[in-house]
Amino acid sequence: QRRNVPRGIVTKVELRSDFFFAGGKRAIHLYQPASGDAVPLIVVYDGSEYLRRAKLTKMVDRLIAEGRIMPVALALIDNGGAARGLEYSCNEATIGMLIEEILPLAHRELNLLDIKTNPGSFGVLGASMGGLMALYTGLRLPHIFGKVLSQSGAFSFGVYDTIVFDLVRCGDVLPINIWMDAGLYDMPSLLAANRRMHPLLEARGYPVIYREYNAGHNYPAWRDDLWRGLASLFAR
Numbered sequence: 354q355r356r357n358v359p360r361g362i363v364t365k366v367e368l369r370s371d372f373f374f375a376g377g378k379r380a381i382h383l384y385q386p387a388s389g390d391a392v393p394l395i396v397v398y399d400g401s402e403y404l405r406r407a408k409l410t411k412m413v414d415r416l417i418a419e420g421r422i423m424p425v426a427l428a429l430i431d432n433g434g435a436a437r438g439l440e441y442s443c444n445e446a447t448i449g450m451l452i453e454e455i456l457p458l459a460h461r462e463l464n465l466l467d468i469k470t471n472p473g474s475f476g477v478l479g480a481s482m483g484g485l486m487a488l489y490t491g492l493r494l495p496h497i498f499g500k501v502l503s504q505s506g507a508f509s510f511g512v513y514d515t516i517v518f519d520l521v522r523c524g525d526v527l528p529i530n531i532w533m534d535a536g537l538y539d540m541p542s543l544l545a546a547n548r549r550m551h552p553l554l555e556a557r558g559y560p561v562i563y564r565e566y567n568a569g570h571n572y573p574a575w576r577d578d579l580w581r582g583l584a585s586l587f588a589r
């Protein structure tokens with residue numbers, strides 16, 4: 354953390370739900386920026402990983418202080434451990450978890466914009482399977498999550514495409530803005546899926562920025578490129 358950068362406040366909350374959470378409970382870290390104004394929220398899948406390995410809250414502190422992004426709040430959701438793959442495979446229970454548990458918590462604890470009067474102002478972020486779930490979340494809840502950041506999105510399992518391809522190809526064009534990135538040394542099938550998703554989104558008319566860079570499939574790579582996506586979607 355650089356000196357003289359106002360720091361936001363991070364708190365940890367444990368939610369309990371036998372229906373939505375594997376094991377009946379889940380930890381969520383909430384970040385409120387050093388701002389007195391109501392702000393948009395970014396939901397972060399694999400939240401503890403982005404907090405610990407990508408230093409996301411410190412990154413956001415710095416980007417806000419430098420004027421590169423508007424103040425934003427974060428809800429960093431722990432994954433489901435052994436159930437992570439199920440939760441992030443375009444799972445409607447995860448969408449329900451957001452609607453019934455995460456968003457009400459965030460609105461109680463953080464100073465957020467009213468999504469009813471600012472539709473689509475929230476963002477959603479994830480990497481790998483979390484990147485798949487981020488795009489799926491935007492496609493399912495565009496009136497809330499109008500800004501999608503998908504890093505190394507796992508849009509296909511080998512030769513099998515997930516439903517996000519069909520939703521983009523066959524569904525209505527929705528009011529979401531999308532940032533995608535992937536490493537040139539990422540898993541070959543994953544990189545190929547990103548290279549197919551990008552032109553499909555463009556052909557359907559989605560505003561999308563896609564970036565490839567010299568890296569593989571890891572948090573240092575995602576950390577070092579993420580600021581570009583945040584600055585693109587949440588410019589002051």
